[in-house]
Amino acid sequence: MSAPKTAVITGASSGIGAVYADRFAKRGYDLVLVARRVDRLEDVADQIRKAHGVNVEALQADLEKDNDIAKVERVLSTNPTVRILVNNAGLARLKPLAQSLLQDSLAQIALNMTSLTRLTHAVLPAFVKANDGLIINIASVLGIHALPVSAVYSGTKGFVINFTRGLQEELASTGVRVQLVNPATTATEIWDNSGIPLSALNQEAVMTTENMVDAALSGLDNGEKVTWPSVADATLWDRYDEARSALFAATQTGKPAPRYNIA
Numbered sequence: 001m002s003a004p005k006t007a008v009i010t011g012a013s014s015g016i017g018a019v020y021a022d023r024f025a026k027r028g029y030d031l032v033l034v035a036r037r038v039d040r041l042e043d044v045a046d047q048i049r050k051a052h053g054v055n056v057e058a059l060q061a062d063l064e065k066d067n068d069i070a071k072v073e074r075v076l077s078t079n080p081t082v083r084i085l086v087n088n089a090g091l092a093r094l095k096p097l098a099q100s101l102l103q104d105s106l107a108q109i110a111l112n113m114t115s116l117t118r119l120t121h122a123v124l125p126a127f128v129k130a131n132d133g134l135i136i137n138i139a140s141v142l143g144i145h146a147l148p149v150s151a152v153y154s155g156t157k158g159f160v161i162n163f164t165r166g167l168q169e170e171l172a173s174t175g176v177r178v179q180l181v182n183p184a185t186t187a188t189e190i191w192d193n194s195g196i197p198l199s200a201l202n203q204e205a206v207m208t209t210e211n212m213v214d215a216a217l218s219g220l221d222n223g224e225k226v227t228w229p230s231v232a233d234a235t236l237w238d239r240y241d242e243a244r245s246a247l248f249a250a251t252q253t254g255k256p257a258p259r260y261n262i263a
Contacts (some may be wrong), residue, residue, distance in 0.1 A: 004055075006081040008032040008072070010063060012117070013040035015188035016240030019213040020086050025052040029084065034072055036062045061116035063089050064107055073122035085123045086136045087116040087160075092194040094149040105152045112156035116231065117163065124176075131175040136220070137164045141184045141228070144240075168225055181216045183207070184230045 007024040011017040013035035021031055025048045030062040038060040045056040045130030058073065060136055061068035078084055084157045091111045093104040120135060142150050143157030171178060185206045214228050219227035256262045 004030055004081045005083040006030045006032060006082035007086065008034065008035045008076060008082055008119075008123075009084075009086040009088060010072070010115070013037045013044055016186065016209050016213060017086070017088040018044045018184070018211065019209045020088060020136075021048055022051070023217055024086075025056070025232060028055075032057045032059055032075055032079075032082075034059045034063070034089070036060065038219065043199070049124055060238060064091075064110045069115050069118050072119055075216065076119060076123040077088060077126065080126070082123060082126070083245070084134045084136070087136070088136075088138045089138075090138065092150075092153045093154060094147075094194045096149055097151050097165045100152070103155040108152050108156050112138065112153070113159050116160060120163075120167070127176045128171075128174060133176045134220075135167070135176070136216075137180055137181050139164070139180055140141075141182050143182060158179075162228050165226075177220075179216070179220050179224065180226045181219075182226070182228050183212050183216075186212045214218045 007021075007063065009017050009020050009024070009031065011144070012021050012031075012033035017033070017035070020173050021033055025031055031048065031054060033041055033056060035047055038058065041058040041230075045058045048054065057088060059120060059147070063072070066096065076085065077098040089111055091108050093108055094098065095104075101176055116137060120137075123133070123135070127135075137160050138156040139160040140153075142154045143159075143161040146154040161180060161182070162234050164178055167180045168180075185202075186209055188209055207230055215229035216227050219229070226241075228234075231237065
C-alpha cells in the first residue's frame with residue numbers, strides 16, 4: 001500500500017479551489033481544504049469524500065488574519081504527508097485608488113501576497129529536505145497588465161508572478177516543482193464583491209473554473225513552469241520572457257543612457 005499523500009488547497013470552498021480539490025482527490029490525494037466559510041467548505045469536503053473516497057479535512061481559516069494563517073502554517077510545517085500546496089485564495093477590489101478604502105487595499109495585500117508568502121515559507125523546508133513537493137501559485141493575467149481600477153490587485157498579482165519565478169530559479173536543481181498559473185477572466189465568486197459584476201464582462205472571454213483548472217493541470221503534466229490557460233499561441237509568452245530578459249540585461253551598464261545627455 002502506497003504512503004498517504006496530501007494536497008493543501010486554499011480558497012477551496014468554491015470556484016477554482018473546489019475544482020482543484022476534486023481533481024487532486026481524483027488523483028488519489030487526501031486533502032486539507034482551507035477557506036473562511038466552514039459550511040461551504042464542509043459541503044465541498046462531503047462531496048469529494050463520496051466521489052473519491054479520500055480523507056478530507058475542512059480547515060476554517062481567514063487568511064487575512066495572522067492567527068488563522070498560523071493555523072495553516074502549522075499543518076504545512078508538521079504534516080509529513082503534505083506533497084502539494086495550492087495557493088489559490090485571492091481577493092479583488094476593482095476601483096480607482098482615490099475612490100478606494102485603504103482597508104480594501106490592505107486586505108488584497110494580506111490575502112494575495114502575505115498569506116501566500118507565509119504558507120510557502122511554512123511548507124518549503126520539508127519539501128526541500130525531501131527533495132519532493134509541488135507548489136501551485138495562482139496569479140492572474142492582470143499581473144502583467146494594469147487597468148485604471150486594478151492598481152492594487154495588479155500589483156499583488158505582479159508580486160505573485162515575480163515571487164514564483166524567483167522561487168523557481170532557487171529550486172531549479174531540486175525535485176521541488178513550482179508552477180505559476182495566470183488565469184484570465186474566470187467564472188468565480190471573486191467578482192461578487194470586486195466592484196465589477198461578472199455579468200458586466202464580455203461573456204465570450206469568461207472561462208469556466210473547470211476548464212481553467214484542467215488546462216492548468218494539463219500544463220503541469222506537460223512540465224510547464226508558467227501556464228496561461230487561455231493563451232493559444234505559447235510563443236507569445238516565450239517572446240515576452242525573452243524581451244524581459246533582454247531589457248534586464250540592457251540595464252547592466254552602470255551608466256546613464258545617452259538620451260539623457262548627462263555630461
